[in-house]
Amino acid sequence: MSKNFIGLDKEKTVKLADALNDLLSNYQIFYMNVRGYHWNIKGESFFELHDKFEELYDDLLLKVDEVAERVLTLGHRPAHSYSTYIKHSEVPEQKDVADGKTAVGNIVDSFAKLIGKQRELLNLAGEAEDEGTVALMSDYISQQEKTVWMYRSYLGH
Numbered sequence: 001m002s003k004n005f006i007g008l009d010k011e012k013t014v015k016l017a018d019a020l021n022d023l024l025s026n027y028q029i030f031y032m033n034v035r036g037y038h039w040n041i042k043g044e045s046f047f048e049l050h051d052k053f054e055e056l057y058d059d060l061l062l063k064v065d066e067v068a069e070r071v072l073t074l075g076h077r078p079a080h081s082y083s084t085y086i087k088h089s090e091v092p093e094q095k096d097v098a099d100g101k102t103a104v105g106n107i108v109d110s111f112a113k114l115i116g117k118q119r120e121l122l123n124l125a126g127e128a129e130d131e132g133t134v135a136l137m138s139d140y141i142s143q144q145e146k147t148v149w150m151y152r153s154y155l156g157h
Helices: 010-040 046-073 082-088 100-127 131-154
Strands: none
Touching (some): 010 046
16 A cells, blocks of 8 residues: 555545545535625525625635645645536536525535535545545535525525
């Protein structure tokens, strides 16, 4: 078994980096969707949702950077083109969404995809004894579960 410069199995870090790049693609598309919701929101919940969407896209941008830097920490290259993001993202690109409930529904659906991917990464990182990725995914999951609950409550679910 060959180890990389931070003491992790090189073969396992390839799988981790691939999974993190997949997650990065989903985060980037989700981020752009939420920017669009922020810019285009209309209606009686405008002020509330405009601020909420800004808060969310600021958080997503931080996570994009953290995920990309984790790929680098593992000794690999983060994906960095929108053609790659579109090709690999399970979060669908959204255009011209101005209705608050539609936007929030899309956000809930996107978080479901992200949380699922992060749970898979949590298991993969555990098997690779990669505590850094485990900690990152664990933090994201616990934070996002609460966020999903709040957005679902907005929708009346």
